[in-house]
Amino acid sequence: MIEQLQKMATLIDGGHEASLQFEIDGITYIRNFRPQERLILLGAGHIAQPLCRYVADLGFLVTVVDDRPTFANEARFPEATVVLCEPFVDAIEHLNLTAQDYVAVITRGHRFDADCLRSILPKEAFPKYLGMIGSKRRVITLMQMLKEEGFDEQKLNRICAPIGVEINALTVKEIALSIAAQLVQYRRLNVKRHSYQTVLVSEDIDRALLNGLIRDSTPKALLIVFETSGSTPVKSGAMMAINQDYKTWGTIGGGCSEGSILRDAYRMIGTGEQRVFTVDLSNDVAADEGMACGGRMKVLVCDVSPAEQRD
Numbered sequence: 001m002i003e004q005l006q007k008m009a010t011l012i013d014g015g016h017e018a019s020l021q022f023e024i025d026g027i028t029y030i031r032n033f034r035p036q037e038r039l040i041l042l043g044a045g046h047i048a049q050p051l052c053r054y055v056a057d058l059g060f061l062v063t064v065v066d067d068r069p070t071f072a073n074e075a076r077f078p079e080a081t082v083v084l085c086e087p088f089v090d091a092i093e094h095l096n097l098t099a100q101d102y103v104a105v106i107t108r109g110h111r112f113d114a115d116c117l118r119s120i121l122p123k124e125a126f127p128k129y130l131g132m133i134g135s136k137r138r139v140i141t142l143m144q145m146l147k148e149e150g151f152d153e154q155k156l157n158r159i160c161a162p163i164g165v166e167i168n169a170l171t172v173k174e175i176a177l178s179i180a181a182q183l184v185q186y187r188r189l190n191v192k193r194h195s196y197q198t199v200l201v202s203e204d205i206d207r208a209l210l211n212g213l214i215r216d217s218t219p220k221a222l223l224i225v226f227e228t229s230g231s232t233p234v235k236s237g238a239m240m241a242i243n244q245d246y247k248t249w250g251t252i253g254g255g256c257s258e259g260s261i262l263r264d265a266y267r268m269i270g271t272g273e274q275r276v277f278t279v280d281l282s283n284d285v286a287a288d289e290g291m292a293c294g295g296r297m298k299v300l301v302c303d304v305s306p307a308e309q310r311d
Helices: 002-013 048-057 089-097 112-118 134-146 153-158 170-185 207-215 256-267 282-290
Strands: 017-026 025-032 038-042 061-066 081-083 102-105 127-131 219-230 239-243 249-251 274-280 298-305
Touching: 002 017, 002 207, 017 219, 017 298, 038 048, 038 089, 048 061, 048 170, 061 089, 081 134, 089 112, 102 112, 102 170, 112 127, 112 134, 127 170, 134 153, 207 219, 207 239, 207 249, 219 256, 256 274, 256 298
Parallel strands: 038 061, 038 102, 061 081, 102 127
Antiparallel strands: 017 025, 219 239, 219 298, 239 249, 274 298
16 A cells, blocks of 8 residues: 555645545445645625635635735735735736636626626636626626627536525625535535445545655554444544554544554554454443544554565
């Protein structure tokens, strides 16, 4: 597995998707690693602030754009990766939109919305998600105007407008929540996920964990949650590693259950073995530790030490 981890790390360092495959009882499981998606907020008004917080917590890399210095500044958007204070059209030109980007057009006026769409629509790479705020009447009027200007009708039909999932939102935070929900909806298009699947749920990239696995030269063991049922602190795909100095990276949920598996994993370092452990979070010990979860996790533990470091 160490060779597979090294190839995977090279792909991730290059900004590409990667996957780790492993077999248990004749079943092949896949743990995908996907780079964080970029969300571009065109408009830094009142809706943009809670929306930036919500989606940053969901793992998006947020770029905020506005031409007003009092709105587009890092003090208003501490969770944003990038804050640009410049005209929308100029920002769109040098942001180099890709087919993997998410874009929310939430400017302060109809004219600015139209300018943003006029800049985005002709580009060869159409964003994975493009949403625009506005009333139904305003949206219909703008779409008809752009259609008359000769813009591709198929692209116009792909714009989520009015933006957001319909939840009867009224307040600023509720509207932001409806947009965040729609972003997740697009992120998970055509993805079927349940507690038990051979394609694991977690797809995040923990660079500290990967660096520990690849660059730490000491023998070590890798732990991967590959199946969950009920309420568990992590989903399948959660990963952790431990080396012979008892240094750890990542987590599979913490608490007494994690500590117990770590002791077993430590004893496996250098053996070349792999074993499956079941963590029961509904037992008395879990309750005594104050763990509210009541499910079970299956964890693969395997020695990932290079062959020359094994016993």
